[in-house]
Amino acid sequence: MNAVSRRKLFQLSALVGGGLAGSSALSACGGVGGGGDSAGALRYAMWGNNVRQQNYSKAFEEMQAAVPDLQIAMEFADYTAFQERMTTQMAARNVPHVFWVPSPQVMTYYANDLYRDLEGIETLDLSDYSPTDLDGFKLDGKLNTMPFGIFVPVLRYNTTFAEEDGVELPEDGAGWTWDSLAELAKDYSANSSQGRKALSYGAEHDLSFENWLRQRGEQLWTEDGRVGFTQDGLASWIEWWEDLRKAGATTSISEQDGVAPDWPTVGDKILMNFGNSNHIIDDAQQFPDYDFALRHPPVAEDAPEGFQYLYYPRMAVYSGAEDDMVAKAGQVLTYCTSTVEMLKTVGLTMGAPVNPRVAEEIAPSATADEQEMLRIVAEDRAVERKPRYEAPPGSSTWRTVMGRVLEEVTLGSSSISEAASSMIDEVTTAIERAA
Amino acid sequence: MTVTTAAADAPEAPPRARGRRRQELAAHVFMTPWLVGLLAVTALPMLASLYLAFTDYNILSSPEFIGADNFVRLVDDDRFWASVRVTLTYVLVSVPLQLGFALLLALLLDKGMRGLAIYRSAYYLPSLLGTSVAVAVLWRQIFGHDGLVNQALALVGIEGSSWLQNPQTALGTLVVLNVWTFGSPMVIFLAGLRQIPHELYESARVDGASVLRQFAHITVPMLTPIIFFNLILQTIGAFQSFTQSHVVSGGTGGPVDSTLFYTLYVYQQGFVSFDMGYASALAWVLLVFIALITAVHFALSRYWVHYGD
Numbered sequence: 210m211n212a213v214s215r216r217k218l219f220q221l222s223a224l225v226g227g228g229l230a231g232s233s234a235l236s237a238c239g240g241v242g243g244g245g246d247s248a249g250a251l252r253y254a255m256w257g258n259n260v261r262q263q264n265y266s267k268a269f270e271e272m273q274a275a276v277p278d279l280q281i282a283m284e285f286a287d288y289t290a291f292q293e294r295m296t297t298q299m300a301a302r303n304v305p306h307v308f309w310v311p312s313p314q315v316m317t318y319y320a321n322d323l324y325r326d327l328e329g330i331e332t333l334d335l336s337d338y339s340p341t342d343l344d345g346f347k348l349d350g351k352l353n354t355m356p357f358g359i360f361v362p363v364l365r366y367n368t369t370f371a372e373e374d375g376v377e378l379p380e381d382g383a384g385w386t387w388d389s390l391a392e393l394a395k396d397y398s399a400n401s402s403q404g405r406k407a408l409s410y411g412a413e414h415d416l417s418f419e420n421w422l423r424q425r426g427e428q429l430w431t432e433d434g435r436v437g438f439t440q441d442g443l444a445s446w447i448e449w450w451e452d453l454r455k456a457g458a459t460t461s462i463s464e465q466d467g468v469a470p471d472w473p474t475v476g477d478k479i480l481m482n483f484g485n486s487n488h489i490i491d492d493a494q495q496f497p498d499y500d501f502a503l504r505h506p507p508v509a510e511d512a513p514e515g516f517q518y519l520y521y522p523r524m525a526v527y528s529g530a531e532d533d534m535v536a537k538a539g540q541v542l543t544y545c546t547s548t549v550e551m552l553k554t555v556g557l558t559m560g561a562p563v564n565p566r567v568a569e570e571i572a573p574s575a576t577a578d579e580q581e582m583l584r585i586v587a588e589d590r591a592v593e594r595k596p597r598y599e600a601p602p603g604s605s606t607w608r609t610v611m612g613r614v615l616e617e618v619t620l621g622s623s624s625i626s627e628a629a630s631s632m633i634d635e636v637t638t639a640i641e642r643a644a
Numbered sequence: 645m646t647v648t649t650a651a652a653d654a655p656e657a658p659p660r661a662r663g664r665r666r667q668e669l670a671a672h673v674f675m676t677p678w679l680v681g682l683l684a685v686t687a688l689p690m691l692a693s694l695y696l697a698f699t700d701y702n703i704l705s706s707p708e709f710i711g712a713d714n715f716v717r718l719v720d721d722d723r724f725w726a727s728v729r730v731t732l733t734y735v736l737v738s739v740p741l742q743l744g745f746a747l748l749l750a751l752l753l754d755k756g757m758r759g760l761a762i763y764r765s766a767y768y769l770p771s772l773l774g775t776s777v778a779v780a781v782l783w784r785q786i787f788g789h790d791g792l793v794n795q796a797l798a799l800v801g802i803e804g805s806s807w808l809q810n811p812q813t814a815l816g817t818l819v820v821l822n823v824w825t826f827g828s829p830m831v832i833f834l835a836g837l838r839q840i841p842h843e844l845y846e847s848a849r850v851d852g853a854s855v856l857r858q859f860a861h862i863t864v865p866m867l868t869p870i871i872f873f874n875l876i877l878q879t880i881g882a883f884q885s886f887t888q889s890h891v892v893s894g895g896t897g898g899p900v901d902s903t904l905f906y907t908l909y910v911y912q913q914g915f916v917s918f919d920m921g922y923a924s925a926l927a928w929v930l931l932v933f934i935a936l937i938t939a940v941h942f943a944l945s946r947y948w949v950h951y952g953d
Contacts, residue, residue, distance in 0.1 A: 289895060293915050300703045300920075317918070321704035463789045463805035467894070474790065606917055609896055616899045620811065639917065643702065 250280035251537045252305035254298075255524075256291035261558060268554040272544050279537055299323065304527040306534045307541055310354060313605035315523065316434065317643070320602045324353035325526040325535065332539030334547055337566045346521065346563075348599065356521030357546050358487065358560030361589045362416035364390075364506050365489055366481040369499040374401060376480065378504060387449060387507045394458040397480060404478075409470035410459040410619075411483040412450035413612050416520055417506060421446045423595070424512035434601030434644075436637055443629040447618055451625065468615040485520075486582045487560040493578045501578065503585045515595040519586070522559055561586035603643025607636045696924040703920050714925035724926070726901040727909040734815060734905065735882040738822040743874055746826040750833035751863075764831065771827035779821070780891030784808060787817045808892060811902035818888050818903060829874040836870030837863070868949040876941055883934050886911065906930055 255265065262285045269281045284305050286294055292311050298304050299321070310318060318324065327333055333355075335343065346356050366378065376397055379385045394407035411417060419429045425445070428437030453459050462468055465475045470482065476496050484492075486503060493501045508516075524545070526538040545551055546563060549570045557579045562568040572583055600607065614632045617623035623631070697714055699707035718724050749767060753760060773779045786792045787807035794804035807813045844862050853861070864871075886907040889897060897904030897912070910930070914923030 296703055296915050296918065317704075321702075323704075461805075463809050466784070466788050466806055467809055467898070469894075474788070603917075606912070609912075609916070612896060613898060613900060620900060622900060642919070 254305035330539035354523035746830035768827035
């Protein structure tokens with residue numbers, strides 16, 4: 210075997226070293242954020258895909274131009290990596306000044322004093338919100354996070370397929386029940402000439418599950434931070450889906466590559482799917498040949514009044530932020546939530562605007578899919594709703610646990626009641642451990 | 645008064661000794677960055693994690709000493725045992741397969757052929773990419789419901805289901821991924837094969853030994869130090885596998901924990917459940933287990949590894 214000469218070794222080292230130095234230099238370059246020369250800048254941490262990153266970079270550049278003396282260092286990652294980084298930053302008490310709050314961690318972060326009270330920040334303009342709105346934003350009676358979008362659970366359907374197959378969904382009202390949807394789904398799947406399925410298997414969809422529970426008079430979480438649903442509540446949800454799956458009315462777990470359907474995989478195979486209202490914006494773009502519309506999920510005949518709810522993605526200001534940064538953070542929060550320019554740049558992928566004035570002003574320039582989302586959110590927003598409580602500390606893995614028990618059920622290794630019981634036990638244990 | 649010092653009286657060190665001291669000093673200077681790195685990046689965090697293993701620590705608040713509770717908790721933790729089962733199966737199946745495949749390819753490449761460097765580089769490439777997120781994502785495309793494997797099966801009339809969503813086959817796809825990264829041990833085998841004196845094969849051929857006998861009685865014994873080296877490296881690497889399972893299963897270790905590697909479980913406890921004390925205990929159990937396995941390998945090596953001295 211040829212020996213590597215010292216010359217070659219050094220050449221190789223130089224190449225590798227040069228490459229590393231080059232890549233570091235490249236990563237340090239960038240208009241907004243990117244570390245390096247970010248001393249004195251306000252750190253803003255968020256998650257998403259690369260399109261969102263580009264949009265927000267542009268929006269922050271516009272914001273820096275509009276707000277004097279403001280410099281923003283964006284700390285961006287995908288959703289999982291974002292949480293990992295936040296975890297280590299929290300451990301080191303090196304938390305960004307403004308950060309998005311992942312839904313399973315809302316109360317975990319709160320319990321660990323990460324949020325700064327927003328009510329005393331003079332630069333934060335809350336004048337567009339009604340007292341009712343502001344009350345709805347509060348956690349534990351305090352305005353310590355700022356919602357910047359609204360999602361609601363929806364049933365999205367492919368109007369192109371519906372037209373091709375001559376299907377008409379029942380109107381909202383007395384005829385739009387879970388039973389009527391199940392009947393329609395079975396009938397459609399059995400008779401589709403194209404081999405399409407009515408639905409993707411969606412038992413793991415969190416917002417839809419919560420909607421189901423609220424229609425039964427149950428909650429996902431209680432006000433005092435416990436599991437708010439019963440074994441029967443969870444089991445009935447899984448049973449509804451299992452009935453459809455076994456009847457061939459949904460895509461199989463194999464077809465959709467897991468209990469959580471992969472949209473690019475199933476998007477052109479199904480008529481309808483349960484999801485978040487905001488997902489239509491990104492998902493529709495993946496299938497530009499089809500048109501999509503949104504419906505409210507079916508309603509149980511005995512559903513109590515006020516079961517509807519709004520889900521808010523939230524951002525917060527770090528409790529350890531210095532005063533000058535808090536003032537800047539207030540300006541940033543105001544710009545993000547109260548200016549139409551911001552939303553024109555970043556789009557509405559994070560949901561309908563929370564600020565009612567902005568929601569009204571953005572509507573004329575919104576795309577057809579965005580208008581559809583705005584419409585359905587506005588309808589739920591207009592209804593009087595019962596309170597909703599965030600996930601308590603320790604419950605951050607509940608969606609993973611739910612995915613696992615659904616795998617057990619769909620693979621036949623566990624009965625529905627066993628799965629429901631085991632999920633409640635596991636989540637309860639985790640909450641108790643965190644208490 | 646005349647003052648004489650011991651140093652002044654002492655005979656000067658001979659030039660050779662002074663040169664040696666200078667060399668030693670230079671060696672220490674060169675080693676210092678590595679030693680600092682070892683202390684700051686490895687040793688101190690390890691000590692910290694050893695302490696945390698005996699605490700209840702959720703990252704956000706101060707650790708609270710709880711004695712051996714985390715280790716006691718392991719006994720009744722079903723997911724811990726599931727991760728142990730998955731990891732042991734993965735190591736026991738994938739490491740021998742990978743080493744066997746690497747040796748086979750090394751033997752073929754050792755025959756001497758045109759374009760050897762190209763083949764060697766091409767076969768080595770997966771080792772560089774094998775544990776990357778990109779390849780793990782690619783694996784989803786290959787073994788998914790509409791993936792390449794099922795498309796190939798469809799050509800012969802077989803309708804396959806998602807290999808990644810079936811607990812019977814999901815781990816198998818990760819084994820295939822590990823075997824595919826055979827390039828690293830293959831290059832080491834190839835170097836070992838080049839060190840075997842040709843005279844041994846010539847003598848064997850003169851004595852009428854078949855190719856198989858030459859392989860069994862010359863190649864394998866002469867290669868045992870290299871096999872041992874690769875075995876140790878790949879075993880430790882397999883115990884520490886993480887990325888493949890994390891990406892292919894979306895971080896869950898599913899379906900139904902069938903790809904729940906031990907390290908993925910440690911990660912879930914530490915960074916998803918914020919149970920860093922328990923995660924530290926899990927990490928130390930893995931460290932001790934790998935150390936034991938390695939010690940057993942070394943103890944057994946005296947019976948089958950021939951160093952020729």
